[in-house]
Amino acid sequence: MNLAFHGPAPEGEGGPRLPGSLRLNPRLEQWLAFHPDGTVTIRPGKVELGQGILTALAQIAAEELDLPPERIRIAPTVTGESPNEAVTSGSLSVQEGGMALRQACAEARARFLSVAAQASGAPLAAIRVEEGRFIGPGGEIGSYAAFAGRGLLAGEARGEAAPKPPAARRLAGRSLPRLDLPAKIFGEARFLHDLRLPGMLHARMIRPPRPGAVLVEAPAHPALWREGGFLAVIAETEAEAERLAPRLAAACRWQGGAEIPDDPQAWLDAAPGEESLVARHGAPPEGGRMLRRLFRRPFLAHGSVGTCCAVALWEGGVMRVWSHAQGPYNLRADLAKVLGLPEEAVVVEHREGAGCYGHNGADDVALDAALAARARPGRPVRALWTRAEEFASAPLSPAMAVAVEAVLDEAGTLASWRSHVRSNGHSGRPGRGAVPVLLAAPLLPGGRPVPPSQDAPLAGGGGAQRNQIPAYRTPHLEARMTRLSEMPIRCSALRGLGALIHVWAIESVMEELAAMAGEDPLAFRLRHLDDPRAREVLLAAAAMAGWEGRAGLPEGEGLGLGFARYKNSGAWCAVAAHLRAEERLRCLSLSIACDMGEVINPDGAENQLEGGALHAVSIALHEAVRIGEGRVLSDSWAAYPVLRFRDAPAVAVRLIARPEEPPLGAGEASMGPTIAAIANAVHQALGVRPERLPFTPENL
Amino acid sequence: MIRCALNGAPAALPGGMTLLQALRAQGLNTPRFGCGEERCGACHVLLEGRSTPSCALPVEAAEGRAVVTLEGLGGRAAPHPLQRAFLAEEAGQCGFCLAGIIVTAAALLRENPDPDEASLRAALDPHLCRCGSHNRILRAIRRAAAEMRA
Ligand code: FES
Numbered sequence: 046m047n048l049a050f051h052g053p054a055p056e057g058e059g060g061p062r063l064p065g066s067l068r069l070n071p072r073l074e075q076w077l078a079f080h081p082d083g084t085v086t087i088r089p090g091k092v093e094l095g096q097g098i099l100t101a102l103a104q105i106a107a108e109e110l111d112l113p114p115e116r117i118r119i120a121p122t123v124t125g126e127s128p129n130e131a132v133t134s135g136s137l138s139v140q141e142g143g144m145a146l147r148q149a150c151a152e153a154r155a156r157f158l159s160v161a162a163q164a165s166g167a168p169l170a171a172i173r174v175e176e177g178r179f180i181g182p183g184g185e186i187g188s189y190a191a192f193a194g195r196g197l198l199a200g201e202a203r204g205e206a207a208p209k210p211p212a213a214r215r216l217a218g219r220s221l222p223r224l225d226l227p228a229k230i231f232g233e234a235r236f237l238h239d240l241r242l243p244g245m246l247h248a249r250m251i252r253p254p255r256p257g258a259v260l261v262e263a264p265a266h267p268a269l270w271r272e273g274g275f276l277a278v279i280a281e282t283e284a285e286a287e288r289l290a291p292r293l294a295a296a297c298r299w300q301g302g303a304e305i306p307d308d309p310q311a312w313l314d315a316a317p318g319e320e321s322l323v324a325r326h327g328a329p330p331e332g333g334r335m336l337r338r339l340f341r342r343p344f345l346a347h348g349s350v351g352t353c354c355a356v357a358l359w360e361g362g363v364m365r366v367w368s369h370a371q372g373p374y375n376l377r378a379d380l381a382k383v384l385g386l387p388e389e390a391v392v393v394e395h396r397e398g399a400g401c402y403g404h405n406g407a408d409d410v411a412l413d414a415a416l417a418a419r420a421r422p423g424r425p426v427r428a429l430w431t432r433a434e435e436f437a438s439a440p441l442s443p444a445m446a447v448a449v450e451a452v453l454d455e456a457g458t459l460a461s462w463r464s465h466v467r468s469n470g471h472s473g474r475p476g477r478g479a480v481p482v483l484l485a486a487p488l489l490p491g492g493r494p495v496p497p498s499q500d501a502p503l504a505g506g507g508g509a510q511r512n513q514i515p516a517y518r519t520p521h522l523e524a525r526m527t528r529l530s531e532m533p534i535r536c537s538a539l540r541g542l543g544a545l546i547h548v549w550a551i552e553s554v555m556e557e558l559a560a561m562a563g564e565d566p567l568a569f570r571l572r573h574l575d576d577p578r579a580r581e582v583l584l585a586a587a588a589m590a591g592w593e594g595r596a597g598l599p600e601g602e603g604l605g606l607g608f609a610r611y612k613n614s615g616a617w618c619a620v621a622a623h624l625r626a627e628e629r630l631r632c633l634s635l636s637i638a639c640d641m642g643e644v645i646n647p648d649g650a651e652n653q654l655e656g657g658a659l660h661a662v663s664i665a666l667h668e669a670v671r672i673g674e675g676r677v678l679s680d681s682w683a684a685y686p687v688l689r690f691r692d693a694p695a696v697a698v699r700l701i702a703r704p705e706e707p708p709l710g711a712g713e714a715s716m717g718p719t720i721a722a723i724a725n726a727v728h729q730a731l732g733v734r735p736e737r738l739p740f741t742p743e744n745l
Numbered sequence: 746m747i748r749c750a751l752n753g754a755p756a757a758l759p760g761g762m763t764l765l766q767a768l769r770a771q772g773l774n775t776p777r778f779g780c781g782e783e784r785c786g787a788c789h790v791l792l793e794g795r796s797t798p799s800c801a802l803p804v805e806a807a808e809g810r811a812v813v814t815l816e817g818l819g820g821r822a823a824p825h826p827l828q829r830a831f832l833a834e835e836a837g838q839c840g841f842c843l844a845g846i847i848v849t850a851a852a853l854l855r856e857n858p859d860p861d862e863a864s865l866r867a868a869l870d871p872h873l874c875r876c877g878s879h880n881r882i883l884r885a886i887r888r889a890a891a892e893m894r895a
């Protein structure tokens with residue numbers, strides 16, 4: 046392979062320009078290690094959530110190092126060793142972690158080759174790398190394996206080696222099979238849930254019936270551990286822990302606590318909050334025709350198929366925790382605060398769990414396990430949540446309301462767009478504030494209530510305001526948000542965050558405006574879009590779905606479109622949904638077109654886009670957390686219906702290839718557009734515009 | 746002790762618990778716990794060839810019967826056609842739901858080697874996949890069915 050493109054990269058002002066997570070973790074040894082047997086270990090700080098990130102990272106490393114992918118080993122993320130890449134979320138893993146690893150590998154390769162060149166006298170440009178061996182004009186002059194022990198990775202990345210140009214890539218861009226799937230399909234121990242340590246005990250927790258309730262009486266039992274209001278049943282076997290927990294729970298007495306408002310939407314309208322301006326430009330127009338609409342969505346649950354799990358061991362003054370949380374370092378910070386330990390005395394090691402779809406109880410159960418482990422020093426303790434805890438104790442995605450006012454001018458063109466969103470904050474992740482946010486923390490002696498969740502600023506992706514700004518051209522725009530300052534239900538991030546409601550609101554209003562203007566909704570959108578990449582995905586999805594045949598659909602059927610650029614800075618995605626109204630609404634098929642820049646693994650990207658879209662179908666047609674009697678009533682799958690096999694629509698995905706462009710995430714991009722497309726298809730099928738999620742007969 | 750045939754070998758399981766608890770206590774990684782109330786499918790095993798949730802079933806129900814888990818269908822050395830097909834289709838994202846689903850598919854294909862779309866989906870309806878891998882899973886089962894019929 047030619048080396049011409051491995052020349053120095055341009056230096057930015059004040060130090061090297063390093064991509065993604067390499068900026069904060071510039072030491073190359075943090076990212077990779079070469080071994081004498083010819084293998085390489087990469088150490089990502091982003092974790093596998095079922096999105097296939099490990100496979101993509103292995104491809105990136107193998108590509109830059111010119112190694113066969115089988116020679117890449119992947120070390121689990123461990124605090125203190127792996128780079129701190131904060132949280133695996135927001136569809137940023139390839140952007141942040143992948144691009145950092147790409148640069149780290151390019152730089153490692155350049156260092157090895159320059160040593161080979163010096164030692165052999167071969168000119169750098171004449172050296173090829175074949176399966177990890179360095180071939181000069183006269184034959185082999187070294188290898189990664191042979192130079193592995195020379196400490197060549199010491200020191201920080203300098204941004205001096207440029208990764209391969211797109212045209213030279215052979216592995217990145219191919220659909221390599223997922224590395225983690227075989228173990229899961231053969232039933233091998235790959236999930237955290239299957240970690241079995243010698244002498245391991247089993248814990249199940251007993252929760253207060255309401256947030257803030259005080260424990261006044263707990264039975265005396267050797268298996269029951271109490272610390273303030275935190276209760277765990279710790280037993281030698283799972284069966285024993287699960288048999289005892291409900292029995293002992295029934296014998297506990299609690300007092301007080303906060304009731305959850307029975308009507309979340311009424312509460313949402315009235316609750317106090319902080320109003321702020323999200324974005325504004327232009328001046329309000331005079332005249333024109335105004336359209337006012339209000340969109341509402343309920344509290345949503347993550348609903349992982351596996352319940353949250355953690356294993357902890359308290360030994361020698363160190364708390365070691367195995368966790369499937371999305372941010373091992375963030376979790377460590379909060380664990381250290383709650384346990385009163387320095388961060389170095391807490392080690393969080395990642396192991397895979399079931400798909401989490403955002404910030405579920407993965408962090409919380411790690412504290413449960415740690416508290417139980419502290420009660421049984423020297424013995425590993427595995428804590429596992431029940432399905433009821435999964436729904437009623439984990440953070441939920443907040444109920445939201447979005448009011449939109451749009452003005453169409455005399456020429457049928459959008460003249461003004463105002464929107465106002467009311468919501469709890471969407472980020473209650475650990476490791477970010479002074480007060481720990483883990484579920485059990487407030488129950489401990491001296492524990493403080495969990496503060497209301499926050500929203501990242503729009504530039505950081507936003508939370509409730511994510512995708513609040515339409516991609517469509519408007520001379521006047523004003524977007525405001527009210528973040529509620531009380532939080533009766535702990536809220537945090539669910540895949541898509543605020544984008545789910547905003548994209549639907551925007552796309553629904555755009556279609557109504559198109560109708561007011563007497564124009565085809567696709568043509569109306571295109572007339573308001575300047576971004577060629579936006580136009581291309583819309584046209585592609587429409588073509589895939591046969592948009593021009595839309596008028597000919599039988600009665601009771603609809604074809605709807607939805608489009609967004611995720612976070613206004615991520616992937617461009619358009620979806621067309623074909624739907625039929627039966628006794629319920631049935632989504633028959635989805636056509637998805639997506640432009641996510643460079644695609645490392647096309648099959649993995651399609652899998653993610655389709656998965657996000659089906660998740661969105663579930664949210665659009667089925668999901669709502671039931672609340673009443675002052676509490677969360679959804680405590681089982683019976684009380685939280687989701688999409689099942691009989692209702693899964695057919696899905697077609699088209700990726701627009703842009704190998705020259707920076708990669709963008711695929712995990713969330715299709716969700717908002719899918720909900721929007723379904724809503725718009727509902728309008729064609731039934732003549733009503735949905736204003737409330739989910740689109741069930743009751744809500745329509 | 747409950748005596749049964751577990752993945753083809755005689756086994757003695759402790760009593761007084763659910764079949765799921767007993768199987769996991771044997772060191773098996775599947776079945777998996779997902780809900781404990783027969784509503785998600787993560788814990789399915791074959792009991793006398795029928796796909797059955799094991800999370801609420803007393804282990805005593807397995808007395809004298811044949812129990813097969815995903816591990817019993819095949820492994821890396823000798824994969825079941827369904828396992829091969831799931832790999833070929835990359836059918837899964839997190840993979841947590843797959844053990845129960847493959848077990849159900851194995852029971853279905855034994856009874857009905859050429860299921861139509863409706864019976865295939867009906868058989869899978871007890872199973873949740875929250876990652877949205879439904880279509881890939883359906884394709885994998887159709888692929889395995891075709892291979893097994895050939
Ligand atoms: S764990 Fe048995 S069906 Fe969910």
Ligand code: FES
Binds near residue numbers: 838841842874
């Ligand atoms: S693959 Fe994750 S639940 Fe099915």
